[in-house]
Amino acid sequence: MKSITKLLFTSFFTTLLVACQSEALFPDTDTSVELIQLSPEVQAIKDDLDLSHFESDPSGIDVDKIVIDWENHISSQKEDGLWYQFPLTTVLPAQLKSDLIVQQDYMLVVAISEDVTEYSLVKLAHLEGSSPTATYLQLGGFHGMTYLYDLNGATRGVAYVENGETHTSITTEHWHHVPMSNCDVHGLADNVRMGTMNHNDLHDQGCDGGGSGWVRVATDHYTDWYNHRGGNTWEYSHTEYTGTTYEYIWVEGGGGQYLNAIYLPDAYSGGTGNDFDLGEFYDWYYNERDEGEPLRIQIDPSLQDTVAGCVLAKLMLGELALYRDTIGSFEDDPSFNLTFTFGECSDGDDACTSAADLSDGNITIKIQNQGLHALEYASLILHEGIHAEIFRAVETYTSELLNPNDWERLGQLYRNYLADNGNNTETTEAQHRFMTERYVIPLAEAIWKLDNKRYPLDDYMKFGWDGLERYGFTGYFHDGVFKRLTREESNEDYHNQDKVLNNTTF
Amino acid sequence: MTVIKKLYTVLFICLISFSIHSCIVQDSEADTESYEILNMLIDKHAKPLLPPPPPLPNTFTYDSVNIKENYYSGHWSSKSDSIIYSNKLDSIKKKNEILSKNIAQIIAIDPYFAVPWLADSNFNFANSPEKQRLYEALKAIQDSIPLRIDRLKITRNDSLTYWSKAQHRRRKGADYVGVDIVASFSRVAFDEKKQKAALVVSFNRSVLAGFSAIYFLEKKDDKWVVIDTKGLWIS
Numbered sequence: 160m161k162s163i164t165k166l167l168f169t170s171f172f173t174t175l176l177v178a179c180q181s182e183a184l185f186p187d188t189d190t191s192v193e194l195i196q197l198s199p200e201v202q203a204i205k206d207d208l209d210l211s212h213f214e215s216d217p218s219g220i221d222v223d224k225i226v227i228d229w230e231n232h233i234s235s236q237k238e239d240g241l242w243y244q245f246p247l248t249t250v251l252p253a254q255l256k257s258d259l260i261v262q263q264d265y266m267l268v269v270a271i272s273e274d275v276t277e278y279s280l281v282k283l284a285h286l287e288g289s290s291p292t293a294t295y296l297q298l299g300g301f302h303g304m305t306y307l308y309d310l311n312g313a314t315r316g317v318a319y320v321e322n323g324e325t326h327t328s329i330t331t332e333h334w335h336h337v338p339m340s341n342c343d344v345h346g347l348a349d350n351v352r353m354g355t356m357n358h359n360d361l362h363d364q365g366c367d368g369g370g371s372g373w374v375r376v377a378t379d380h381y382t383d384w385y386n387h388r389g390g391n392t393w394e395y396s397h398t399e400y401t402g403t404t405y406e407y408i409w410v411e412g413g414g415g416q417y418l419n420a421i422y423l424p425d426a427y428s429g430g431t432g433n434d435f436d437l438g439e440f441y442d443w444y445y446n447e448r449d450e451g452e453p454l455r456i457q458i459d460p461s462l463q464d465t466v467a468g469c470v471l472a473k474l475m476l477g478e479l480a481l482y483r484d485t486i487g488s489f490e491d492d493p494s495f496n497l498t499f500t501f502g503e504c505s506d507g508d509d510a511c512t513s514a515a516d517l518s519d520g521n522i523t524i525k526i527q528n529q530g531l532h533a534l535e536y537a538s539l540i541l542h543e544g545i546h547a548e549i550f551r552a553v554e555t556y557t558s559e560l561l562n563p564n565d566w567e568r569l570g571q572l573y574r575n576y577l578a579d580n581g582n583n584t585e586t587t588e589a590q591h592r593f594m595t596e597r598y599v600i601p602l603a604e605a606i607w608k609l610d611n612k613r614y615p616l617d618d619y620m621k622f623g624w625d626g627l628e629r630y631g632f633t634g635y636f637h638d639g640v641f642k643r644l645t646r647e648e649s650n651e652d653y654h655n656q657d658k659v660l661n662n663t664t665f
Numbered sequence: 666m667t668v669i670k671k672l673y674t675v676l677f678i679c680l681i682s683f684s685i686h687s688c689i690v691q692d693s694e695a696d697t698e699s700y701e702i703l704n705m706l707i708d709k710h711a712k713p714l715l716p717p718p719p720p721l722p723n724t725f726t727y728d729s730v731n732i733k734e735n736y737y738s739g740h741w742s743s744k745s746d747s748i749i750y751s752n753k754l755d756s757i758k759k760k761n762e763i764l765s766k767n768i769a770q771i772i773a774i775d776p777y778f779a780v781p782w783l784a785d786s787n788f789n790f791a792n793s794p795e796k797q798r799l800y801e802a803l804k805a806i807q808d809s810i811p812l813r814i815d816r817l818k819i820t821r822n823d824s825l826t827y828w829s830k831a832q833h834r835r836r837k838g839a840d841y842v843g844v845d846i847v848a849s850f851s852r853v854a855f856d857e858k859k860q861k862a863a864l865v866v867s868f869n870r871s872v873l874a875g876f877s878a879i880y881f882l883e884k885k886d887d888k889w890v891v892i893d894t895k896g897l898w899i900s
Contacts, residue, residue: 502785503782503784503785504782504867504877504898504900505775505782505849505867505869505875505877506775506779506828506830506847506849507773507775507828507841507847507849507867507869507872507875508867508869508872508873508875508900509838509872509873509900510873510900511875511877511898511899511900512898512899512900513897513898514896514898514899515786515788515895515896515897515898525898531838532838535838539873542873543873543900546899546900553732553733554733556732566730566732567720567721567727567730568720569732570727570730570732570737571718571720571721571737572717572718573732573733573735574732574735574737575717575718577735578735579733579735580732580733581896582876582877582878582896582897582898582899583876583878583894583896583899584710584868584876586876586896586899587874587875587876587899587900590899591870591874592717596717625840625871625872625873626840626871626872626873626874626900627871627873627874628840628871629714629845629870629871629874630714630870630874632714633714633715633716634716634717635716635717636717636719636720639720641716641719653835653839660838
């Protein structure tokens with residue numbers, strides 16, 4: 160009995176194995192290659208399609224790797240003509256670093272009207288809860304972003320779709336009028352200036368500190384290089400950064416509640432919190448504010464319509480202690496003027512603080528690098544703001560920033576490096592040493608609060624270390640204890656910062 | 666007549682040759698001097714970072730502080746505290762000196778003698794006409810010229826490379842990768858005798874840690890020495 164069972168069991172497995180192998184080894188004889196005759200309309204579309212000028216930035220679609228499934232199209236008669244949709248079966252899209260997007264699908268959409276045939280490559284970026292089978296012409300259940308690119312690869316339009324219904328959309332001509340729920344939304348790609356921004360257009364939507372809005376998502380592209388050591392041995396050499404592309408997504412709700420609790424300077428009647436409007440702020444700043452109070456913190460008009468200008472406005476209206484005790488202190492000191500401007504430092508800098516005219520009470524913070532994220536601008540503005548306040552404090556020997564222990568340590572460091580509070584190597588060494596000991600955590604905390612404490616404080620440490628890492632590597636004293644920043648900690652800080660920057664709604 | 670004509674021709678050719686030669690000599694001389702100035706400035710400023718001095722212990726009490734003048738006085742609660750702290754500082758100083766010699770840095774040099782970054786400056790060196798002339802000469806420079814790092818000779822055991830944003834920054838907003846210091850130099854303005862000079866210099870340890878200044882120099886005993894600086898910014 161036992162041996163029969165064993166035999167049956169063995170036979171069963173052998174049959175199963177053979178069956179499986181047969182399937183794997185021999186092609187299905189019933190399958191034959193059949194050339195399907197395309198309809199004349201589809202054939203005409205196929206013949207007319209020219210993707211030779213398609214640029215992969217910003218879509219991330221490499222047209223050389225695209226296979227258009229001409230046979231499995233769907234069509235739909237709409238008011239403006241007949242629409243066709245063809246799936247793209249092979250694409251190698253850039254991977255978005257955002258963890259908001261769960262699936263991306265691509266298709267060719269052709270709209271044929273009496274006058275014109277319009278081709279678009281379409282990308283569907285599914286957000287959580289979206290139906291994975293939704294397509295551009297069958298949006299039922301779709302939740303996410305639709306991106307239309309023309310045959311040159313330029314963005315034709317972006318829409319946010321909820322349950323198959325278009326919630327909000329932006330088109331090319333509206334790039335410069337994007338409602339700004341955060342300072343990172345500004346024109347296309349790297350452009351910092353928002354061009355001909357129309358304040359009236361922005362009025363209703365607002366450059367608000369919270370609520371919903373378009374968020375620019377960055378995708379960093381890297382190539383890993385390896386050295387071939389013979390055989391199958393490949394040794395990692397280095398990673399090369401090959402560029403960043405940007406796209407927009409719509410985010411419901413989100414950050415900025417921190418800015419709802421707002422410190423309002425006297426005479427400011429503009430919107431705050433969710434009603435904050437950048438245009439209204441600068442109207443007030445340039446046209447109304449100087450009637451009531453002197454502009455001791457001057458913002459050059461070059462910054463007005465920029466991400467950095469937006470960040471600065473938010474900092475001015477916020478209640479960050481670090482801002483109040485550094486840049487804010489200039490409001491109360493009539494002997495000093497602090498000016499923010501776009502300006503030239505040197506090629507290796509993102510921003511700098513000029514105290515070349517310190518004896519006359521003038522300090523200028525120049526912001527040089529364009530194309531940073533809003534939180535990075537906030538970080539560098541605060542970093543330079545600390546320099547400005549130290550310059551002012553040492554001149555006047557008054558500061559809300561410095562307690563008696565700080566004065567002692569700052570004095571010791573100035574003496575050690577023979578600093579004279581000038582724009583020179585001695586002063587920069589002394590100030591940066593001091594900042595490394597005292598302000599890494601306050602800077603990180605400030606950015607953490609601006610980002611509405613989205614992630615743990617540790618994830619914001621890179622913002623605190625911006626510009627100070629080298630000093631951290633060589634060692635610093637924290638609460639009297641000698642410490643060193645390690646390369647591993649620094650690398651982790653970078654990764655965390657990437658995550659924060661790619662998901663912030665500040 | 667023919668002889669005189671020939672003589673004139675020869676004289677004319679000589680004159681032209683001499684002018685060209687002196688121009689070349691002058692230019693190459695300025696070129697050589699520029700590199701000598703850079704060598705001196707790199708040696709002066711591209712030193713490795715070393716740990717800071719330890720904070721003064723609580724047993725030290727300040728009587729007077731003037732940070733700007735680097736003046737402070739105070740007293741120790743006991744003489745032994747003072748001796749212990751002094752010994753500690755001496756020991757750190759010696760250790761740092763040894764460390765400093767053994768640290769080999771990578772210094773990235775901006776590949777151009779740049780147009781001086783003075784477009785928005787308006788300084789007045791009223792008490793020094795010489796400086797004013799050099800400053801104005803600097804401001805008048807409108808073009809950059811290539812800088813060859815193979816012509817730089819530094820005394821420290823550091824490596825030089827050309828600065829490249831694409832290569833040395835992993836992304837916008839990120840700090841330098843693979844370099845310890847980035848140095849940028851403007852073209853150098855000289856006086857007629859090539860005995861005085863000025864240029865704009867910037868040294869950066871990171872995208873937010875550096876300084877820039879106009880350097881005024883003078884040749885003394887065949888060596889360029891800094892006689893004054895005008896700071897432009899720190900970052």
